[in-house]
Amino acid sequence: MVMHRCPIVNPAPVGGRLAGGQPRSRPDNGNMSPGPNPGASDMTRPPDSTPVLTPHEAAAGLWTGTYPSGLRLIVREDHRLPVAVANVWVRAGSNREPEDLRGWSHGIEHMLFKGTARRAEGDFALEVARNGGNTNAGTGYETTNYHITLPAENLTGAIDLLGDALFHAAFEPAALDAEREVLVHENHMYDDKPFGFGLTWRLGLERALDTSPYRHPIGGQDANLRDRSRDDILTFWRSAYRADNMTVVVVGDVDPEQVQQQVAATFPVATGAGHPAKGDPRVTMVISPDVEPSHTAARLRVETGEIRKAYAKLIFSAPGECDPRRDVLPVLRRTLGDGRSCRLHRQVLEEDKLVDNYMVTTETGPREGLLIVDLETDVPRLAGALAAVAGILGDLGREGCTEQERERAVTRVRRAHVFGLETVQGQAANLGYHDAIDDLAGAFELPGRIAAVTCDQVAALSRDMLRPAAATAMLYLPTDTAAGADGLPRTDADLQELLTAAFDRGSQTEVVIGETLPAATNPSRPEKPATGEDFRQDQLECGATVHWRHDPSVPVVAISFTVPGGAADETATNSGLAALTREVQLKGAAGRSAAEFHALLEDLGIAIHIHAGRDHDGFLVTTLAERMDTALDLVGDVLLRPSFPVAEVEQERNLALAHLESLQDEPFQAAALAIRALLYGDHPYGRPQVGTLASLPLLDDAMLRAHHARSWNSSHLQVVISGDVDGDAVLAGLNRILADMPPGDGTAPPQPPPQRPLQGIESSRLTRDQNQSVVLLAWPGPGDANRHRVPLMLLRQVLNGQSGRLFEALRNRRSLCYNTGLVGTSGRGPGMLLGYVLTAPATAQSARDALLAELVATTADVVPEAEFARAKAEMLGNLLISDQANVSRASRRAGDLLHGRPRPGLAALLEEVSACTCEEVRQAAAAYLVEDGFCEVILGPDKS
Numbered sequence: 001m002v003m004h005r006c007p008i009v010n011p012a013p014v015g016g017r018l019a020g021g022q023p024r025s026r027p028d029n030g031n032m033s034p035g036p037n038p039g040a041s042d043m044t045r046p047p048d049s050t051p052v053l054t055p056h057e058a059a060a061g062l063w064t065g066t067y068p069s070g071l072r073l074i075v076r077e078d079h080r081l082p083v084a085v086a087n088v089w090v091r092a093g094s095n096r097e098p099e100d101l102r103g104w105s106h107g108i109e110h111m112l113f114k115g116t117a118r119r120a121e122g123d124f125a126l127e128v129a130r131n132g133g134n135t136n137a138g139t140g141y142e143t144t145n146y147h148i149t150l151p152a153e154n155l156t157g158a159i160d161l162l163g164d165a166l167f168h169a170a171f172e173p174a175a176l177d178a179e180r181e182v183l184v185h186e187n188h189m190y191d192d193k194p195f196g197f198g199l200t201w202r203l204g205l206e207r208a209l210d211t212s213p214y215r216h217p218i219g220g221q222d223a224n225l226r227d228r229s230r231d232d233i234l235t236f237w238r239s240a241y242r243a244d245n246m247t248v249v250v251v252g253d254v255d256p257e258q259v260q261q262q263v264a265a266t267f268p269v270a271t272g273a274g275h276p277a278k279g280d281p282r283v284t285m286v287i288s289p290d291v292e293p294s295h296t297a298a299r300l301r302v303e304t305g306e307i308r309k310a311y312a313k314l315i316f317s318a319p320g321e322c323d324p325r326r327d328v329l330p331v332l333r334r335t336l337g338d339g340r341s342c343r344l345h346r347q348v349l350e351e352d353k354l355v356d357n358y359m360v361t362t363e364t365g366p367r368e369g370l371l372i373v374d375l376e377t378d379v380p381r382l383a384g385a386l387a388a389v390a391g392i393l394g395d396l397g398r399e400g401c402t403e404q405e406r407e408r409a410v411t412r413v414r415r416a417h418v419f420g421l422e423t424v425q426g427q428a429a430n431l432g433y434h435d436a437i438d439d440l441a442g443a444f445e446l447p448g449r450i451a452a453v454t455c456d457q458v459a460a461l462s463r464d465m466l467r468p469a470a471a472t473a474m475l476y477l478p479t480d481t482a483a484g485a486d487g488l489p490r491t492d493a494d495l496q497e498l499l500t501a502a503f504d505r506g507s508q509t510e511v512v513i514g515e516t517l518p519a520a521t522n523p524s525r526p527e528k529p530a531t532g533e534d535f536r537q538d539q540l541e542c543g544a545t546v547h548w549r550h551d552p553s554v555p556v557v558a559i560s561f562t563v564p565g566g567a568a569d570e571t572a573t574n575s576g577l578a579a580l581t582r583e584v585q586l587k588g589a590a591g592r593s594a595a596e597f598h599a600l601l602e603d604l605g606i607a608i609h610i611h612a613g614r615d616h617d618g619f620l621v622t623t624l625a626e627r628m629d630t631a632l633d634l635v636g637d638v639l640l641r642p643s644f645p646v647a648e649v650e651q652e653r654n655l656a657l658a659h660l661e662s663l664q665d666e667p668f669q670a671a672a673l674a675i676r677a678l679l680y681g682d683h684p685y686g687r688p689q690v691g692t693l694a695s696l697p698l699l700d701d702a703m704l705r706a707h708h709a710r711s712w713n714s715s716h717l718q719v720v721i722s723g724d725v726d727g728d729a730v731l732a733g734l735n736r737i738l739a740d741m742p743p744g745d746g747t748a749p750p751q752p753p754p755q756r757p758l759q760g761i762e763s764s765r766l767t768r769d770q771n772q773s774v775v776l777l778a779w780p781g782p783g784d785a786n787r788h789r790v791p792l793m794l795l796r797q798v799l800n801g802q803s804g805r806l807f808e809a810l811r812n813r814r815s816l817c818y819n820t821g822l823v824g825t826s827g828r829g830p831g832m833l834l835g836y837v838l839t840a841p842a843t844a845q846s847a848r849d850a851l852l853a854e855l856v857a858t859t860a861d862v863v864p865e866a867e868f869a870r871a872k873a874e875m876l877g878n879l880l881i882s883d884q885a886n887v888s889r890a891s892r893r894a895g896d897l898l899h900g901r902p903r904p905g906l907a908a909l910l911e912e913v914s915a916c917t918c919e920e921v922r923q924a925a926a927a928y929l930v931e932d933g934f935c936e937v938i939l940g941p942d943k944s
Contacts, residue, residue, distance in 0.1 A: 067269035070244025084252025092240035103220010125802035132877015163266030188771035204474030212292035318369035356658035387502035400459030557723030562618035569750035576691015636737030713744030752829025773940025781831025791924035
């Protein structure tokens, strides 16, 4: 399970712990079939249980209704693929907790997966896996949601499972006590993160707020998690998990009437059914939390830690979802911090070079919200960065955004909305979130509402919100930083003086005016969604191969351009050359500056992402279908006509150097760099992809130009396109933009050198002051991406996830961790298998030994047939689920072509998975996971 800041919740890795307590019998057939459920309705619906399920005018295929118990049901038909998602939204998050139960919305989310009257611990994850699904849950400030995505034919069992867990969880004392420590592990994991939703988030909100419940962390405090009584937790659960306080959202290849009956069979739908109704004296959920009053003076908090960079947050109160200004906030946020043409990126990062990273986050509930500006820099530049941000805020209050910035925000909101339609999970999250704020129409109307926002409204909201006196600054600095160093504020008054002076002065930065936008093309849409075709193959006039597929179901397109090479032949002196070349290719092309180029991209709703690895270079373009012609023209400039300005080379080189420093402030990333260096030694794969502190200063524009010229030629190029395209038009467009691509000189792409031999077990212990220890075990992997491909995929499926062996052995049975697993890397050179576990410092050695034992055990005995069937079903289902988005389809096909697979495509992969045997998996494990030859890194505090 995960704690979420953001209102739109996406599936996240690693779910709830499933341990402790007394075992119960499992369903005899092992399927997700409904069975007797004390206290729940059976398959025969009560007379008053049928809701008035009616079509909703907001969209075709949308149905809504309410059962007599108050339970809401939303169904959206999407018949493109045979997949579905069941998503339950509970209007109870950390903001609704009484003081004594802080953290237990998240704790209850964990406990609901740990057994019921008819399911043993672990059955939840095992049933989902056996039926080809994936599942997780997320706790936010206002809501908690649970989702299962799986092949649509298995939806009945998924609904049954969710109804059973949400209303009939056992909360057995032994399981509850074990889970308390897992919750503490998770909190400590977040507290080791200095940027984003981590330590500075928690400490900053504590300082910023006096009465608002946002001042409390979603995960609660350790003491409260360990000490709160089971009876108190159960009382809160029953008060929050009422039928009239939740909505079931089902999206996919489903029949609405059947869904209505499936929900009625398991959820409490009759009048008075379920947990206590509103007004019951046992209800303890806070109905109307306090709202933070307006502040009259700035607030400052300064903390230090064992870090290399400096981190800051500026925190402001913002309108809630019930505020009429709610639609103005997204325009303000995107003007300030969204994309490379936003004001923070253009001025504070690019022009003034005062930060190395930034992020602007909004968090909104019904009553109030937050806007938070994250900055990553170093101590000498931090005061200047705070002043620069304050100057921009002052400008927005005086002048608002420009008309072009407003239109750009509208385009990016519309783009995000349309791309969200590609997956059933995205649609369900959008519907559930908007229903939870009593605004279901907003799930469809939001782009239009944003389009109605004016620049004057942005100015008015900025004046009201973004005042120096309303700001809280959270500064997190290296331990040896002196108070007030480099002009940093030491007191609240210092902070207000710094912000006010800069706010009044303004940024004095000229806003970039973009080009006149070309007219949209390909504007027509099919009347009904259509199932996409398989890929077709054609040869372009330049000699390159293109694979394309037509899918008109959503008006979007994904385009992948890849060439082999990458960092495969880099040395210690030019390490980072490929990565730096890619970055600077996006910093101006065909006579446009970086600012002009990105303003045009974002005005049009086009994105060009780096899509590369250690042994290949590439770019991935995503666009609304109506802008595909222009998208092709712009990516053609990136591929063939990059400018490589000297100033941009220097800027990206400095950002890469800063990124190396920031990686050391993230414990898992620091350990991962160390294990690569230990495993590979002096090898391209043993160094950071971005380069090293020694190599980056040696790279110049001439080297970048030479690498680009060597890499991008038609003999090596592979193009993949998936989406709403016309075949003849896309081929003509590709021939146009690639007409000048050089043919290459016949030289084969560089091949990575071989793996160095290991000398037994090679170990490294790294000491630093942090909350958790990171344990990594690494083995040399396959020499190419096709060797043991499917057996190793299935091995990881057996080991990973809530239903996997590692989760069961390390987390469920022994409470050693929150997170553990086995991952693999493979390509055109030597791969790696990496086992990991995040654990408490006191249990680092025990966790290491347990992880090693579980991994090595897979080399000796074949996986039992039932367990293997579960892993195989889970993989087959999840491969189908992953095929919904055009980006996924294009990326999978590009990988197949890059690695020369004779039968590219999902259908061939599904066949290979179905045919793989237990013995093939054991042999693959035995080929790599040897007990006496691996590398290990343990990073954590010194507990000797």
